[in-house]
Amino acid sequence: MTRLVRRQGWVAGLLVLFVVLLVITRLIQPGYGSGDFGSLVRAVLPYAFAVAAQTIVVIAGGIDLSVGAMMALTSVTAASMMDGASEEYALFVVPFVLAMGLVLGAVNGMLIVVTRVPDIVVTLATLFVLQGAALLVLGAPGGSVAEWLRATIVGTVAIPGLPEISAWIPKALVLLVVCLCIIWIPLKRSKLGLSIYAIGSSELAAFRSGVPVARTRIIAYALSGLFAAMGGLALTMSTGIGAPIPGPYLLASVAAVVLGGVALGGGKGGLLGPIVAVFVLRLVRTDLTLLAIDPNVTAIIEGAIMVAVVMFGAFITMRGRQS
Amino acid sequence: MTRLVRRQGWVAGLLVLFVVLLVITRLIQPGYGSGDFGSLVRAVLPYAFAVAAQTIVVIAGGIDLSVGAMMALTSVTAASMMDGASEEYALFVVPFVLAMGLVLGAVNGMLIVVTRVPDIVVTLATLFVLQGAALLVLGAPGGSVAEWLRATIVGTVAIPGLPEISAWIPKALVLLVVCLCIIWIPLKRSKLGLSIYAIGSSELAAFRSGVPVARTRIIAYALSGLFAAMGGLALTMSTGIGAPIPGPYLLASVAAVVLGGVALGGGKGGLLGPIVAVFVLRLVRTDLTLLAIDPNVTAIIEGAIMVAVVMFGAFITMRGRQS
Amino acid sequence: SAEAKYTIGVSNTVQGNGWREEMICAIKAQALASGEVTKLNIAHRNTDAAGQLEDIRNLISAKVNAIVVNPADPAGIKSALEEATKAGIVVVAVDQAVTEPSAYIISNNQEQYAYLGAKWLFQQIGGKGDVVYMRGAAGASADSDRDKGFKKALAEFPDVKVVHEVFTGWQQDQGKQQILDFIATGSPFNGIWTSGIDNVIVDALVESQTPLVPVVGADNAGFVGQLNSVEGLVGAAVTNPGSIGGAGVTLALQILNGKKPAEQTVLVEPQLWENATEEGKAKLKSVADPSLSPEWPVSISIPEWTTYTKDQIIACKGPGE
Amino acid sequence: MTTNPLLDATGVVKTYGAVVALRNASLSVLPGEVHALMGANGAGKSTLVKILTGAIRADAGHILIRGETRDVRSPADARRAGLLPVYQEPSLIPDLDVASNLRLTDTPVEPFRAWVRELGIPDLDIRDTARDIPLAVLRVLDLARALAVEPDVLLLDEMTAALPANLAEKVLEVVRRQGDSGRSVIFISHRFVEISALCDRATVLRDGETVGVVDIEPGVEERIVEMMLGAKVEKTRVAARQASQAASPGNSRPRLGVANLRVGTKLNDVSFDLANGEVAGVVALEGQGQDELFAALAGSIRPSGGTIEVDGKPVKFAHPADAIRAGIAYVPGDRTEALTMQRSVRENIALPFSAALRNWGPINMAQERSRVVSAIERLQIDTRAQREVQRLSGGNQQKVTIARWIAAEAQTILCFDPTRGIDVGTKQEIYKLLRELADQGKSVLFYTSELEEVQRVCDRVIVIFGGRVVDVFPVELADEPALMRAAYGLPRGAKEDVGILADIHSSPVAKP
C-alpha cells in the first residue's frame, strides 16, 4: 500500500491539484458546468496525444522533437484526403493516417538506431523535413473532415437512466481514454513494455539482459508516431481542417511529460501522470482567461506554475527520501 | 601534429566542409564576393552568440532552452532603452544589457542548483517567463538603436595598404571573434574552465575532487546568459529594432552544438566547432537561396543535410576508432 | 444612453507583431471610448486553430456578451463560433473572414491588398523585370488570400518574373536575414513586394549599398517615414489598418444594442499611397506619424467606425485598467 | 584428456583504435571444471568474457561451443547457447524491480529465490527497485539470476571483488558445487586464495595473449604470477615501521584526531588518532559505518556529532574542497566516483590542485605539466589511452585516482579499498607506494576488504563493528583469523574459526 502511494504519489498529487483547480474554477465562474468541462476535454485532446507520443519515447530514454511536425503532417494529410471525398472514404483515411504515423515514427527510430546519431539530433532533423512535407501537402490551411468523424468528439455519451452523470462524460473523453488504453494497457503488461522501460533505464544493462535494444527503440518511436498521428487526426477532427504549420505541441508535450513525473533520463514514470498534467495545464489556461489576466502576463504565470509545481514535487520527493 | 589533427579532427572536417561550400557557392554564383561574405557574417552573428551560449552549458553537462527567449528579452530591452535616447546613452545601455544577461543566466543556474529540478525543466519554465517578460517590455517589434552601434557591424575593417585582404574582413567578423575570444580563451586556460568540463563529465567526481559544483554551474549559466545578451544586442544592431517573439535560435543553437562536435552529455568539445557549424548552416541557406529552391523544400533539405553531416561524422569517428 | 453593461471577449492568435498589437490596442481604446463595456476578456497568444477553439470556448465559459475574433483560420474555428452564437453571444470576426454563417465579419480585403500593391509595382518597373516576393507566414490564411491577389496581378503582366519567393513569417529579423541572404547571392532584381515586413528591407538595401529598387509595403509608420525621407527610394504603402479591431468592437456593440447591419460582411477596402507622383508624395507626408512605433500602421483610426483619440490608442488601456 | 571441451576459443583478437585489448587469446573449458582466467589489469579478461557472451564482437577468432562453430551475436544468443555471464558491472535494470528484471530475462522466480537464500541473503523483497539495492547484494542477485537458468557455462568476472567476506564465502561455496554437478565455470579474480580454493585449471593472459594454461596445485601461484607479469615479482611483506618509531607517538601531535564522531544512524561513536608517518588499517564487514567515516573525513557528508582535528586544530568540512585544503585526500574504491571519465589523464590528475576553491586564476601550465608527468611516472600509469580516462583499464584508472593526490601533495590519504580489482603486481606497487608515503611523513588511513593486506601495509588496525570502534590491534597480532573474529564483533581470543579465510585448506569448500 505505502509502496503504491509512493509509486503513484506524484500522479495522486496531480489529481488533487486538478480537483482543486476545478473548485477554484467554480469559484471564479459559478456557472462552470458539464458543457464547459466538455470544452476542456476537447481542448485537451490534441495535447494529450502529443504528450502520449512524447511520453513513450522519453520512457525509452529518448526524446522526440518532431512530435508537433508529425501532427501537422498527419493532420494535413487527413484533411486533404477527406476534402471532397465521401463519408465512407474516411473509414479508409483514418487507418491510413495512423499507419503513416507508425511508419514515420519507425523511420525516426531506424535513423537513430542505424546512424547512431543522438535522438535529439535525428528528430530535430526530421522536424524540419516533416514540416516541409506538411507544407508540400497543403500550402495553406484547408481540406475538410468527414461529418461522422467530427461528431465523435462532440456531445456526451448517453448512459440510459443517468442523465446527470452522462452529461459529465463527453464523447471526446471516451475517445481519448479508449485510444490511450487500447495501446498503453497491453503494452504495459507485455514484455515489450518492460523492454521499453529497460532500455530507458540502462541501455547497456538491457542489452546484457538480452533485450533487443535496437528493435525496442524502433518500436517505441513507431508507437510515438502512432500517437502523434492520433493527435493529428484529433486536430483535424476538432478544427475541421488541416494546418501545415505545427502548433505549440512540442514544448507543451515536454512540459507535460516533466510535470507528469516522467524522468527525462528515461526508465521511469507512466502515461497517466502526463495526461493529468495536460488537464491541469489546460485548466490553468481556462482560469487565466476567466480571470481576464493581461495576456502578456499569462506566459509568465504559466512558466512560474510549472517551476513551482515541479519544485514542490522535488521538495516532497526529497522529504520522502529522508524520512 | 597528428595529435592535433586527431583532437581537432571534427573541427577540421567542418572547416573543410565550409571551404567546399564556399567553392560551390562561387560555382553557382560566379559573382559571389567579399561583400556577400560580409552579409553572411552578419547573418551568422546572432546565431553564433546563441550557439556560444548553448555550448557553454552543454559542456557543463546541462542544456539551456531559454537561449532564444533570453535573446528576445535583451534585444527588446536594448531597443526600447535606446529608443529616442542620445547616442551616448547607448554606451550605458550595452553594459547594462550584458549585465542583465549575466544576471538572468545566473538566476537560471541558481534555480537549477537550489531547487535541484532538472535543467531542461527549469530552462523550459524560464523560457515561458522570459518570453512573457519580453512581451511586457515591448508588445510589438519596436525601439531603435544608436547609429554608432549599428555601424560596428557594417562594412569592413580597413588594413592600410591591403585593400584586397581587408575587403574580406567584415567588421561583424572582427566583433564576433573579439567577443568570443575575450571570454572563451581566458576561460579555457583558467581553473574555472577546467571545473566546467569536470562537472560536465561527472558531477560526483568533480565534487569529490574539490570542485565547487554549485558555484561552477551557476557561473556556466551566467556566462551563457552573457553570450545570449550579446546575441540579443546583435539582433538589435542588425535589425535596428527589438522583437519580443524569440526567433529560431533555440533549435538552431542545439543543432549547431551537435554539428560542432559537442557531446550533449557534457564534458566534451569546444567552442570553435559549433561556431564553424553555424557558418556552414548559414552558407547552406545561402546556397539554397541561390539555387532558388522552393521555400517549402528548403526546410526538408536543411534537415537532411544536418542528419547527413552528423551521420557522416559518426561514421568517420567509428572508422577512426577501429583502425 | 451609454451605460457600461457589456463584457467583450477577444481572441487573437499572433502575439508580438506590430499590426496585431495595434489591433488589440484599438479594441481596448474603442471599448473604453464607447463607455458601454465593463470588462474586456482578452485571449492573446501565439497558437493554432485548435488553440483558438480552446480560447473561444473559454470565453463562452466566461459568459461574455460578444466575441471579437481574428481567426487563425476561416474554417478551423467554425464549431466554436457556432457554439458561441447558440449561447447567445454576438460574434464578430475582424481582419479575415470566417465560414461560420452566423458570425459578422468586418475585414480588410486581403486579396485586394496584394493586388493593388503588386499591380503598382509591376507598372512601376515598366511591366517587365525580376521581382522579389516576400510573403507572410506559410500556411496562414491571410497569406494565401494575398497570394491570390498577387498572382492575379502577376497574370496581367506576363513579362514580370518572380526571381525569389520566401516566407518572412511576418518576423522582422527573419525578413531582414532573408533579404541579406538574397542580396549576398548577387542576383539582379528590379523590385520587391513585401507582405508588410517592409522597413527592415529598406534598411538592408541601404546598409548593403545595393541600388534602391521600388519597394511595396504596408502603411507601417516606419516604412511611411522611409518613403518620405530615404533619398532615391521609390515605393508604395498599401493600407491595412490594425484599427479594424476597434471597428469590430463598434460593430459588436451596435448588434448588442439591436442595430444589425444590412450585410453580414463589411469589407474595408485598402488604399495605396505611393511617392512616385507629387500628389502621392503629399498624401504620404500628410499621413506620416513619426510618433508611432515603426511597426504600427499609421491608419490608427477608421472614420465612422472608431471614436477613440490617438492618445487613447497609444495608451492602450481598456476599461478598468 | 578424453572429454571434449565445452567451450573452445582460439585466436581471439579485439582492438579499440590504437589499443589492442586482445592480441591472440585462447581459452578452453572442460565440462565440470572451474576454470580461472587470470591476468594483470588490462590483460583483456573482461574483454574476452564480453566476446564469449556476445556483448561485443571480436575482430577475429574461432569460438566452438560443444565442438560446433557458433556465432554468438548478442547476450541473448549466448543464453541460448548455454553461456551466462556475470559481468564486472551490475547488469540489473536500475529502474525496474527485481521481479520485472527476472521477467525480462525469462528467469524462473522460484529457483532464483532459492539461490538468493543459498547465497546468504534471506530477506530479499523482489518488488524492490534495483537502484535501491546495495552494490554487493546486486552482484549476488546477478549471480542468482544466472544460476537460476542452470547454464552450461557460467562466466564470473571479478564476482567477489566488491563483496564482503561473508558473502564472498557463500559465492565460493556455490561456485564449487556448480563444478561438482558437471557445469563449467569461468572464474576471474585477482585473489589467489579464491583461485586455489576453487579452481581446477587456470588460463593466464598477458597483454591480450594467452601465455599458458596450468593446473591448480599447491605452489603454482608463483608460476602464475610469473606468467602474468612476465617477470618474477617479490611478494614480500612490506616492512612496517620500525618498532622504535611506532613506540614514540607522543612527541608530536597526531596528524588527524577523531573523537566521538557520529554520522546519522550508521556511525555511532568513533575515536582514534592517526599519527604522522603512520598507515592505519580499518577493517569492517559490509555496512558497519566505514563508508560514512570516510565520507565525513573527506568532507562529502557532514557529521552529526563529534570532532575532527587536523594537526591539533579542530576543523569542520562543508565541502570536499575544505578537506583538500586541510591536506586530506580521498581515494574511493569505485573509480567512477573519483574520475571525470571523458577527460584526459592530465586533467584528472590536475583537477584537485588546479580547480581549488576560491581561486579562479589562470592555470600555471608548466608547473601543472611537470607535476602531472612526475605523478604518472611514479605510478607507471599506462598512458596509451590517456585522452579519455574511460578507455584505461580498471587498474590503471585506479592508479590515476592515487596519482592525483601525489601530484596535489596531500598530507593525509584516505584509501577506501584502493586495491579492489587490481592485479597482484599493481597491488604490490600500491603497498610500496603507501609505505613510501608514510616514510615521507604522510599519514594513510586504509580500509580494506582483503584482510591479508593488513599485515602487508599497516602499522595498526582499527576494527569497526556496528558503527563503533571495537578493537585496535598492533599489526603483529593482526592475522586474518583474529581480524575476522574482531570484525564480527567477537572479543579477542574467541575460539571459533570464522569464514573461509580462517583456514582455507580444511574448510568444506576446499578441493579434496
Ligand SMILES: Nc1ncnc2c1ncn2[C@@H]1O[C@H](COP(=O)(O)OP(=O)(O)OP(=O)(O)O)[C@@H](O)[C@H]1O
Ligand atoms: N555528489 C554530491 N553528493 C552529496 N552532496 C553533494 C553532492 N554534490 C553537491 N552536494 C551538496 O550540495 C551542496 C552544494 O555543493 P557545492 O559543491 O557545489 O557547493 P559550493 O559551490 O562550494 O557552495 P559554497 O560556495 O556555498 O560553499 C553542498 O552542501 C554539498 O554537500
Ligand SMILES: Nc1ncnc2c1ncn2[C@@H]1O[C@H](COP(=O)(O)OP(=O)(O)OP(=O)(O)O)[C@@H](O)[C@H]1O
Ligand atoms: N571501450 C574501450 N575502448 C578502448 N579501449 C578499451 C575499451 N575497453 C577496454 N579497453 C582496453 O582493453 C584492454 C583490456 O581491458 P579489459 O577491461 O579487458 O582488462 P581486464 O583484464 O579485465 O583488466 P582489469 O583486471 O583491470 O579489469 C585495456 O588496455 C583497456 O584499456
Ligand SMILES: [Mg+2]
Ligand atoms: Mg576486467
Ligand SMILES: [Mg+2]
Ligand atoms: Mg578490473
